[in-house]
Amino acid sequence: MKGEDELQSYLEQAFGKSDVTSAKMRAALREWLDLYYGAPRTGEDAAPRLAALIVGKLCRTVFAEYETRLPPAAPEAVQRSLAALNAAARTAMQYALVGGECLLKPVPADGGFDFTAIRRDCYVPLARDAHGRLLAVGTMERHSCDGRQYALLERRTAGAEGLTIETRLFELNGQMLGRCVPLSTLPACAALVPQLVLPGVQGVGLAVLRMPLMNCVDGSTDAVSIYAPAAGLLHALARCEEQLNTEFANGASRVFASEDMLRPDAQGRRALRDDLFVGLPDDPANVGVTVYSPALREQSYLARKQDLLRGCESLLGLRRGILSELDGTGEPRTATEITATAVDYDLTIRDLQAAWADTVRQAMALCGTLGALYGVPHGAADAAPSIDWGDGVLYDRARVWAEQREMVDAGLLRPELALAWYFDLPCETEAELAEIRRRFIGAERQKGGES
Template sequence: MHPVRPRPPRSAARRAGDTAHHLAGKENFLQSYLEQAFGKHDVTSAKMRGALREWLDLYYGAPRPGEDPAPRLAALIVAKLCRTVFAEYDARLDGGADDFTRGSLAALDAVRKLALQYALIGGECLLKPVLTGSALDFVPIRRDCYVPLARDAHGRLLAVGTMECHSRGATRYALLERRVAGPDGLTIETRLFELNGQALGRCVPLSTLDACADLVPQLFLPGVPGVGLAVLRTPLANCVDGSADAVSIYAPAAGLLHALARCEEQLNHEFSNGASRVFASEDLLRPDARGRRTLQDDLFVGLPDDPANLGVTVYSPALREQSYLARKQDLLRGCESLLGLRRGILSETEAEAEPRTATEIAATSVDYDLTIRDLQAMWQTAARDALTICQALGGLYGLRAADAAPVTLTIDWGDGVLYDRSRVWEEQRQLVADGLLRPELALAWYYGLPHDTEADLRRIRDRFMPKGGTL
């Protein structure tokens, strides 16, 4: 008999579109609700929770006193990194993959960009496999939409809590789920509560709502690894509190991003204060019989009717925008250095005061290439974990043969920022022509195929090589 199917996390997907301030409030409710329902609390420190709210504010442009959030540099950083990571992305499975696994990979690819952006914003993102008919879909869950209840020394989740919101008529419900990783499989505990205002009210049977009728209070899924969720974690050391929690990709530059927002606000004031004014005697600005003034108030400034002040005087101060713009470029280059971005990604390269050497230019390009490779490795690890979970769930639900062999995921990332694939391929072709490299190995490198055994090489010969064995 197949296990009961978990319900899709509808609220997690819906919360993803809310503002940062609303999410912060819901996060606090979620922590409180889970602690009341399961007696477990969030293992994230208060300092990390504050940093998470700050990262969301930076990304979503939440206003702060004295700052102009309009440039949205955090959103720009995330968008540029995501586009570069997947610029030449191509994922494929080995020839033994079944339709269920291929469908799971297609569902995973459909959410890869959104999931990566969530991970870059909050440092971590969960990929939850959800049954939709006879296939699995994936729902990305952002860091502020779940509560870590236990982690190991490496930051891997051992227990996690999530919440779904439901309603029937005027009554609102909270469906709380706790996932606990075990040595033999995954345990899922589910509770349904009738909300009393903003407080967690009484616990009601799961059958109270049709959407939860198929659920059971406790479900054990043997053979499912971890908490049954693939995890995307940024490859940065924690620079907030030194814990095992992952941090936002722009966490090291959060202070500079705030400084840039303040600089932008100051520049706005400079232009506002630098607007021309005409000082005129007050009698010129007196309203007429209908209450209308004869001159525009935003240009003319009235003075007392002193004989020495009669007439008009034009005041047009010199703008100091160059000083602000130079400061802004310094801050942008500081962000690029802290985040491992190439010069010119955020700043204007021609705005630098002194010409830079070729070595300095190459160094920033290498940093950027390594940054992108780290993010690509992050996605590749999460994608393979996701397919492993899918294969385990597929066997439990009878969607694939329980004894089916595991499949191998291969991802081709293309040339990358510095890597010239065509040049390396020509070098390999020359080595084959000189008799210094077997053509099967060159083809295995080009197509990313296994080549460790003689059987692997024979499959390459049969599939790709014409008779005669030359490229």
């Protein structure tokens, strides 16, 4: 998080604007990142990395059967942009799961747009509206040339006329922002201009992926990490793990011997002489060594750990057994509880999928607007692909398809409508239904009255 504090300081010096995020939220962001990256903390064992486990499992589940479709007539630029967006999808989702919010920056490339995911600690919100939408944001890129370090600072501001982008290049003086130099100083920045206005571009010209949780840190409109509600429990689990490690370390068998039995060797290390072990009496009172081997209390710590893991699952809407065992004994809990947690988990995944679907719509609309400005034939600005998420926890696609086929066999449903549902095809007009019949229902079957 040093980089974020540094970025905030640089932006204040360059543009006279500061981060609108509260101090409490900035501290929470540091904590979320520390939990994810396993930063050491006194009295805690960060090795289990539960935050990384939560993020990884959720991201894999969200995109397990993810598929996007475009109309056959979609321009090649749209197909390239969508492919680039899909390539950045998992990175962006993980960034948002950790930091609560992630920005996707479209960059013209290869006749379409490429996308760069920007992590929450790598940009500074300079203004937000009442709904938490960004009105101004600052970012920084570091460059190195001829042994000198440079900082390229960019400020994006939304306005009624469109998007304004201000760019400044500074030569760094150690950790301080040095003198402002011309953008042409660096070959990578030579094509940039100090101020650029993009008319018609809504917002800050970036697609935003936000977590669907209500802010539980300071009540503001800032987005929070997916595991923010369970941050305290994650720390408690790390402490429990450290205590369990200590229990095993303290429970190791030891042999205590009196001081006079130890003799230093050539290196000064004190040890028992082999010739001392020539036969010891059976009476313990006459034995010069005592064996210490205490009973371990690991079951108590493990039971506490399972309780904390189940608490995390409940707070985060995860299915029972994702983090914890199904029960302390490994046996399933009640059917009602299993069903309830499955419903919660399905709704959690659906919320995340809906958040990404909204980001896709933003990104493709933004590509359409920018394409008109940059001369990239990207089609309509409001065009969006259809998204197929596959089966959910509560949704069995195979079962629904079997039911639809039964309805077709019984004459209760037209086969064109069933096929349109299965292949996600338009079916609102007779022309669209006729196209489905042409592609999937043979002429002989149509003549036979099965259409």
